[in-house]
Structure formats: C-alpha cells, structure tokens
Amino acid sequence: MSSSTRRRRYLRTAIGLAAVLVLSVVGAGAWFYHRLDNNITTFDAGGVATERPPAPVPVTPGASVPVNVLLLGSDSRDDGNNALGGGDEGVGHSDTAIVLHIYADHKHAVGVSIPRDTLVTIPSCKLSNGNWTAPRNDQMFNSAFTVGADAKGNPACTQNTVEKLTGLRIDHTVVVDFKGAAAMADAVGGVEACVPNDVNQFGIHLKKGLQKLSGQSAVDYLRARHGIGDNSDIGRMKRQQAFLSSMIKKVQGQGFSLPTLLPLADAATKSLTVDEGLGTAMKLVDFARSVQDIKLSDVTFVTAPWRFAGERVRLVQPDADTLWKLLREDRTLDGQSTTGTGQQAASPTAGPGTPAGADTPLTPEQAAAPLTVVNGVGTPGLAGSGSETLKGRGFRNITLGPNSPGHQATRVAYDPALKAAADQVVALFPGAQAVEEPGSEAITVTLGSDYRPAGTRIDSASGPSQAPGAAPGTAADGTPSNGIPTGIAENTRNADTDPCADLTFG
Template structure:
C-alpha cells in the first residue's frame, strides 16, 4: 500500500470518527433537550383574559420592547412538596408574587413584589367547567391562584389580576414550588444570603449571619415569617428580594453559558409551571440568555406602596399608580427614560380599584373634627405623644388628648370604634405604617405610637399662635403617598425599594 493511500485512509477514518462524534453529541443533546421538554408543565392559555392591556410596539422597526414576567411561588404541599414545606396536601396559594419588568433596552430591570394580603379586584377567571367567574372586589391577592381549585393552581387568574391591576401586559408567567426552589439552589451549588437573627420557630431553624443555603434551608429562608421582626409577610418579601439578588449574582458569576444554564434548567423544569410561550427548554434558556446584559447594579426590587388595613394590606394611591405608570412609560423608578418607550396606548391611567380606599386627605366635617382622639406614647420617647397630637390637631381634629404611657411597641396602631371608621381613615396619611384595628364600644379613636413613627421637628404657627403642623409634613413610612423624595420619587416607592447590589444584610426585616 502506498503512503498516499495510507494518508487518504487515515483522513477518511478521522473524518468518519469526527462525524460519529458530532452525531453522538448532537444525539445526546437532542435527548437532553427532549428530557427537559418532557419535564415542563404548561398552563392553559384559554384561561388568560381576552381583554388585555395592549402589547408594546418597537419605537423603531426591529427595536427591542419591554418584557414583563410574573414570577409566582406556590406553597402547595402536593406532589411531594409537603416534605419541604410541612402541612397537608391541597391547592396552594401564590404567597410569593414578583412582577419582573425588563426595560426595552434590556439593560435595566425592576422586580415588583405584590403583598399576598393586598386587597385587590380579581377579574373574571376561568373555572375547570369552562365557566367564567364574576369579578370580585376587596379580595386578598393570593386568593386568585386558588380560584377553581385547579390541582396546579390557577396562574392564568393571577396573571389576569396583575394585568388588571397594573395596566401592563404580562408576556410570561412562571410558577415554582418548594421542590423547584430546592433543586435550583442545589444546581448552582447554593446561594450566599444573610440571616438577620437566629430562628427556631415553626419547625424552621436558621442561624444568624452570612451563609450558603441550598435545598431545604433555602426553602426555609424564603418561606419563614415567624422569628423575624413583626412576623409579617412584609419582612419576608424583603428577604425574598435579597435572596433573588444573591441568586442572580451567583448565576451571573458562573456565566450564561449552556453548561451553567442547562443543569439549572434541568432542575427547574421538574417543578415549573409556565405559560405556553416558555414551554420548551430552549425557550427558557433563550429567555435567560436575553437577560445577560443586565448588571446587578441596574436591577431594583420594590414592594408596591402599601399600608396595613386591619389584618390585610391596602395599596396606597397615588404612589402605586405612579409606580405602574413609570413602568408602562419605560421609565426607571427615579423617572429616567431608558431610551425606548412602550406603546403610548399602554401609558393610559391604570385601572382604578374601587375596593381600595384612597388615603389622600380631605376636609373634616364638624362631626369628625369633634371625635375624641387619644394619642398614646407607646415607646417612651419623651415628647412623642405631643408631637403626634400636634400632627392630629393640624389635620383639624379638635378633641385630642394625650397619654404618656411608655412601652416598647414596634408598630403604630389606630384603634377605632366602628362608628368612626371613616374618621379613622383620615388619620392614615399621618401614620401610614399603622395597623388599623376595630375596637367596639371604645367611643372614639386611640392612636398608639410605635417605633415606626418619626415626627418632623419643624412646625409653623398660624395667625392665632397654634402650631399648624410640620412644615414638611409628617415623616412618612412605606406606602404613605404623602410626600416625595428630593429626587421626585414618591416616598411610598423610594422607601420600599432595594437595589439588587445592596448590602445583603441590610433591611431584611420589618417591625
């Protein structure tokens, strides 16, 4: 055999081996993608409302448009989730809801947490029978997920609710359960988070400090309420935002390559329910890769401006309306344009929610002005009750008494006789973080000041020499809607915002 013949045979053999290798790898890849696709559960698009906010259009042909993704955490105990979350099996609630708004430049993003207890209008939603419900007002937000008692929940109903609430068109909805959280955190070898204090409550044990969490401990961190601050869902949302920031940072650090994303997709798809637009592994990977240009410093989390309304949460106007308007118009939370604006038709005022009381001040009637109000110092700070009483009198109330009782109350409380409920609502702008509580038979209203109340120091007397109240208005807390920061951002937005690159141990509890 000649040397040239041998060389040709070697070349043919090498080419053949290369072809076999390519086909083998391609076959394995196809098998892997097929396995991922078979993992994914999609929900019926037939449950999505037919009347929806308009889809954004490119400002120039071929330009990118904003993307809105609704992330829902289901607390269902079905399908083995009881092993991670405890409790009994059954239809879960969407106790975690984050609307991720990716701006048209795909370089900025905002994640908006919607409190599970927020009182909203749930629009018409599809039942298993095919019938559509009537709209329901004054409902807890997380109850939308349970309408129809679908075994996997009703994400389409929650999507309809968010679209009606915000005026934003939701492009994708993703539901993850406890198993999904555990699997994804294990796939990226844990998430570095900060636990603000030792916790040993309701079968959840966590130790204080920075640590890497995955699997069960990660689930515990995200779902725990008791043992932190005032045990409220508000504090839990702060930790969820910090956790997602850390998880995004971890994935960005590993890179958005297929070796990183495919194992993550494999873990996620076994416990995800998504809309049909994300119903394949490649669509999920493509979507994840489309976000790789967003720096951690250009991601902001914010909780919708809120206030307590008894045991529930009211969304505060006009701050929450401003938040939705900023997103519809393609502007950042401080009002800056990101370069490409959504369809002007989508920038119309958001649908009003008649069930939610506005908290903007109105004039008092003579009867309201005469209602007996007692301002109690629930902290012990000298002069605190007097400062609170000044703010109440400046509002126009005339029958105001003081009680200097000290204590260690965390949150301000407005206790009112049911006959004076509308009058008590007039106090909300002065004490926006207060919990409102009915107190039958009290014959008046008692405002017990907590550590959340920080009165302004400056007052200006009127012509009679009576203090007319703080010149800058009362210091406001989350969800007040009463003032704006020097940069023009409504206080209810600014005080509920958190940069994704914020100190991981900062602002993790409430109350």
C-alpha cells in the first residue's frame, strides 16, 4: 500500500471519527436541552400587571440595554421541601428577595435585597380563579407572594409589587426553593460560607467559622434567623449575600465549561419557577452567556436603606428613592455611567485641588493592581464607599478586608513594586499617609476617621456637610454628587468582600 493511500485512509478515518464525535455531542446536547426543558416550571404571565414601568431604550440602535432580574427564595414546604425546611406543606413565603440590576455594559451588576418585613403597597394581583385583588397599603413585602394562598406562591404578584415600589421594569423573575438551593450547592461541590457562631437549635446544627456548605447545611445557613448572628432578618440577608458571592466565585473559578454548567443547570432547573421569558433551556443558556463577563469584583450587594418601624421595617427616604433612580438611569451607586461604553468614568473626587495626574487614565498594570480596603473606624459602609471611589477611578482588583477600628488617619500601605499604582490611590484620598511595606501582596487602604466619602465638603466651623437641602452625599435633585448617600453606603457589601466580614447589621 502506498504512503499516499495510507494518508487518504487515515484522513477518512479521522474525518469519520470527528463526524461521530460531533454527532454524539450534538445528540447529547439535544437530549440534555430536552431534559432541562422538562425540568423547568413557568408561572402564568397573565398575572403580570398591564400598567408597568417602561422598558429601557438602547442608547444607540442595536446597543445592549440593562436587565433587571427578580430573584426570590421560597420557603414553601410543598413538593418535598419539608424534608429540608421542616414543617408542614402550606402557603410559601418569599423571605428572600433580590433585585439584580445588570448594567447595559453587561460587565457590572448590583443586587438589591428587600427586607421581607418592609411595609409596602401591594398592587392589584391576579388570583387562580381569574379575579384581581384590590390594592392594599402598609403590607409586609413577603405577603405579596402569598396572595391567592397557592402552595407554590404568587411570583407575578411579588413582581408587580417590586415594580410598583421601585419603578424598575422587571425583565425576569426566578423562584428557587429549598431543594434548588441544596442541589445547586451540591452541584458546585459546596460553597464557602462563614458561620458567625455555633448554632444548635430548631433542628439546625452549624459550627462557627469559615467552612464549605452543601445540601442540608447550605439550606440551614440560608434560612436560619434565630440563634445565628444577631437573630435578625437583616443579618440573614447579609449572610445570603455572602453565600451568593461565594457561589459566583466558585462557578467562575471552575470556568463556564460543560462539566461545570451541566450538573448545575440540571440541579437548578429541577427546582426553579421562572417567567416565560426564561422558560426554555436555550433561553436560560442565552441569559447565562450574556452575564458571563461580569467579574466578582464588579458585583455589589445592597440592602435597600431601611429602619425599624416597630416590629416591621420602612425604607429610609430619600435614600431608597435615590437608589431606585440610580438603577432606572443605569448609573453606579456613586452616580457614574457605564452605559454603552463599558469604560470607567474619571475619579469622582476629581476637581479643584485634586493632585496632578489623578485624572490621567490608569495603565493596565495599575488598574489590575491588587487592593484591599479596610474600614479603620467601624462606621457601617465606610469600606464600601472607599471601594466605589477606587472603582470609579478605574481600579478593578479590589477586596474588602475585615474591619479594624481605631485608626485616626487614612493610610495607604504598599510594596515598592506597586508604587505607581499606590500613588494613584493616594491621590484619591487627600491627606492619606503613604507607607512602604516591602513584601505586601496588595495595596492596603485603611480608612481612618479623617476619611470622608466622596462628595462631602468640610466646613471649618461645623465639619463635613452636604449641599444645602440635599440628603447626605446627594445633589439637590436627590442623586449622588460624587459620592454615595449614607443610607446606601452603610448597607453595601461588595461581592468579593471577606465572607466573614460584616455579617450582622448591628
């Protein structure tokens, strides 16, 4: 047999094997998509209000637009969930509610937690018999999910309530139950979470400290309120935010590969209830692909500004309305725009007196320099505010460290190899002490009592103040003036924060 004949035979064999592999993968993919489609449960779109906030308009024809996703955690014991949550089957509540705002650049996101006890107006909602309820004022937010007393809840009513509250158009609503939370944690091989203290009550047993949770322990961590942390729903929301951050980190660390995503997708879809816009596997995959470029450092969690009203909660104004306005306008928490460009705005602190060079674009090396921001005072939200200032300047590799109260002066410590980036950091915090620390793996910014969130001014007689008539950190129109309103800043948690940091509201 000639060499040319052998080459042709090998070539035909190789092509044949490749064809078999392609067909096998396509066939398996088709089978798997069919399986996922059969897993997914959708809720009736007929229950969504007809009068809704307007859909966002692209800045230019064909440009991407922001997307708002309502994530609900159901405590329904129906369909076998009582095995994980205890109790009897009955009407489910949505004790977890997060509005995830994905910016138009699809590289940044903010997740806003709404306290379950928040007093809100529940608008007209559709019942299973086709009738619509009358609007009701001063109702607990989580009761919207119970309208109609359906065992699986009323996601459309909660969506209507969120749209009424925020003025945001909700593009998608996703409900996950106990089984879904347990299965997803299992599918990624466990999620790293921090338990503030030993818990041994109500059938829940958790050990204090940082650990990997999955299955029942993951559900216990997410749903426990009494006997853990400060026993509050607000503290529970912070733990849920930290858990979601760790899960995102785990998935991104494993990569968006088939071995990672297929088990996760299979586990999730068995326990998801979604709107019809996400009602097929292909739609879910398309959505997942649209957000895969969002880095953990570019995800921020916020608890809607709140205060106790007896045993209930009311949102703090004008800060809550400022937060909704920022998201409606697709702006970051410090008022910067990401729409259409995916680029960062100039430093929010830039202005008269800003050190020379503070407005020049960062080099790629400077932007990627590792930074750790530490709250050196203990004031809630201080590190988050400093982190937003750094992000607005263009720094991308930012981590929040644990609180370290007792510092009077703001301090920037760095290894000499990172001096160029450290100089840019120092320029953002006037008066900060620059300290060389050879061997440091990151530039550490410790915010002292001399630090003021961007946008505050110092009056010689009365200290830090805002523009006349404006809320803290806001302009006269209620929007941030180069800073973050206090009610937002003190309720902010970056997704890449130390999972053991700031787990209670007290």
